[in-house]
Amino acid sequence: MGKKGPTLSKSDIARGLRELGLNKGDGVLVHSSLSSFGYVVGGANTVIDALLEVVGEEGTILVPTLTGTEHHGPTNPPVFDVKRTPCWTGRIPTAFMERPEARRSLHPTHSVAGLGPEIESLLEGHADSLAPCGLATPYYKLAAAGGHILLIGVGQGSNTTLHTAEELAEVSYHMQKEPTDCIIIDYDGTRHTKQMFLHQWGTPRQFERIDKELLDRGIMEMGQAGNSVLRLIRSMEMLEWVVDILRKEPRYLCE
């Protein structure tokens, strides 16, 4: 139960994040595994507090609060209630989106929760994006704003922004061909129907193959906190490089 390995406090985690290169004022999308650290005193909320401390009041933290499944599509539309639908991305995003001051974007499969001064503009419009991770979504907007992706104890397989690259490069295997009438229940309890294109599951990926290249190209830094391996990626540089590859070799990220 996360009790194996070292015991970490908020300051241990904050030190690891600063050594990695995370700074005051940064905007960062965080994919995480709580158990990767060892034992964290105070659990998920301690990790969130460490992240908020390092980026400071002028920084922005985003977490994926994903809810989509392989079964969603035109004949089985997702019903997403922003206040109630649980995410499957782990205990840290769950604790994060439960904070009263956090906001969550209105997307039925790929919502993102955030805290910080840029949050309104980053999350706004997700419900009107035809694709889950495209230009009008927090994934791309964070990259365009000079943001980072932080992987805490997880590998490139958790790097959702690689789906942004797939959407921008318009690879053929990634999107459903027919739109889905998705149901979104907003913060006021109002029910909206939005026609969107959802991801097509079932094509095995090998996202890990970009890991060494990102490091060699200086797009990613690696560090450690307790037993957790940390990766900090400059999001736009990663996108530009991967989109360029996918345009020449569309199945580069597939097994």
Ligand SMILES: CC(C)(COP(=O)(O)OP(=O)(O)OC[C@H]1O[C@@H](n2cnc3c(N)ncnc32)[C@H](O)[C@@H]1OP(=O)(O)O)[C@@H](O)C(=O)NCCC(=O)NCCS
């Ligand atoms: C699936 C995933 C969340 C599992 O990681 P995990 O560390 O096992 O799970 P969580 O981060 O939810 O943390 C909960 C676990 O931490 C451990 N834990 C509990 N309290 C703890 C503490 N105080 N300190 C450290 N670990 C603790 C427990 O093992 C717990 O598991 P349990 O709930 O089954 O008892 C992770 O591997 C992952 O994939 N994360 C990224 C998800 C993502 O962003 N996906 C995007 C896809 S495109």
